[in-house]
Amino acid sequence: MKVEIAKHAGYCYGVERALDLTSQAGKSPDKLIYTLGPIIHNPQVVNRLETNGIHHIDSIDEIDKGTVIIRTHGVEPQVVRKAKAKGLKVVDATCPFVKKAQQCASTLLKEGYDLIIVGERNHPEVVGLLAYAGLNAIVVERPEDLAKLPKEMNKVGVVVQTTQSQENLDAIISGLLATYKQIKVFNTICSATTKRQSAARQLAKKADVMLIVGGKNSANTTRLTQICLEMNPKSYHIETASEIKKSWFNKDDLVGVTAGASTADWILQEVVDSVCSIK
Numbered sequence: 001m002k003v004e005i006a007k008h009a010g011y012c013y014g015v016e017r018a019l020d021l022t023s024q025a026g027k028s029p030d031k032l033i034y035t036l037g038p039i040i041h042n043p044q045v046v047n048r049l050e051t052n053g054i055h056h057i058d059s060i061d062e063i064d065k066g067t068v069i070i071r072t073h074g075v076e077p078q079v080v081r082k083a084k085a086k087g088l089k090v091v092d093a094t095c096p097f098v099k100k101a102q103q104c105a106s107t108l109l110k111e112g113y114d115l116i117i118v119g120e121r122n123h124p125e126v127v128g129l130l131a132y133a134g135l136n137a138i139v140v141e142r143p144e145d146l147a148k149l150p151k152e153m154n155k156v157g158v159v160v161q162t163t164q165s166q167e168n169l170d171a172i173i174s175g176l177l178a179t180y181k182q183i184k185v186f187n188t189i190c191s192a193t194t195k196r197q198s199a200a201r202q203l204a205k206k207a208d209v210m211l212i213v214g215g216k217n218s219a220n221t222t223r224l225t226q227i228c229l230e231m232n233p234k235s236y237h238i239e240t241a242s243e244i245k246k247s248w249f250n251k252d253d254l255v256g257v258t259a260g261a262s263t264a265d266w267i268l269q270e271v272v273d274s275v276c277s278i279k
């Protein structure tokens with residue numbers, strides 16, 4: 001069997017930055033370090049941080065002192081205000097691409113647009129974005145949701161969850177154009193996402209089997225899996241090498257491997273080594 005890794009796979013700029021900031025915080029004299037939610041959607045990496053004394057909390061209400069790290073997805077501004085008001089030290093690891101999407105939402109709101117956020121309603125990034133998009137903002141996950149939108153919106157402004165697929169965005173925009181006259185779109189899908197999706201698509205087309213490595217709770221890894229499945233039905237989303245099944249492969253297969261933006265190199269390498277060891 002031959003193994004090929006996608007040209008763009010694994011940790012993105014935003015995740016590396018967040019992990020660097022977390023590691024720096026871990027070296028400070030303050031021994032009470034928390035991340036607000038798991039720092040990235042990767043249970044193996046989060047477990048390693050826990051072992052090093054960096055725990056995650058679900059709400060600012062759970063702590064009264066120490067340092068709190070805001071993860072790449074960002075949060076509503078009132079969360080940061082509340083943390084500071086409690087005297088907590090705040091390390092903001094919100095990815096700059098997410099910050100850009102938040103700024104775009106604020107701009108559209110100030111310009112009088114009714115906002116639509118293309119993304120997953122319950123994803124933390126979208127929950128944070130909603131706080132910048134005004135009370136009337138509506139989340140659209142897929143083209144079928146467009147039928148539920150109010151018809152009387154005059155100016156429609158669109159921002160996008162950074163890890164959405166371009167295809168989903170294109171389908172939603174063309175649906176909006178059929179109903180609304182004035183639409184302004186900020187395509188806030190980040191370049192890391194676009195590159196990973198395009199590289200995964202190319203590799204899935206030619207591979208016999210495709211492995212997509214990343215947290216089952218990771219939105220961008222799940223999207224990579226959907227894209228690969230469209231190209232290749234033998235695509236499998238795994239978190240670690242332990243999930244690999246010998247029955248997936250034939251002797252001379254080309255096995256493509258890609259990984260979500262929150263997948264560590266060592267996890268990806270274990271998968272490659274495991275496939276290479278199959279006889």
Ligand code: SF4
Nearest residue numbers: 012014095097162190
């Ligand atoms: S996937 Fe994009 S937006 Fe998300 S953390 Fe990585 S670089 Fe930032």
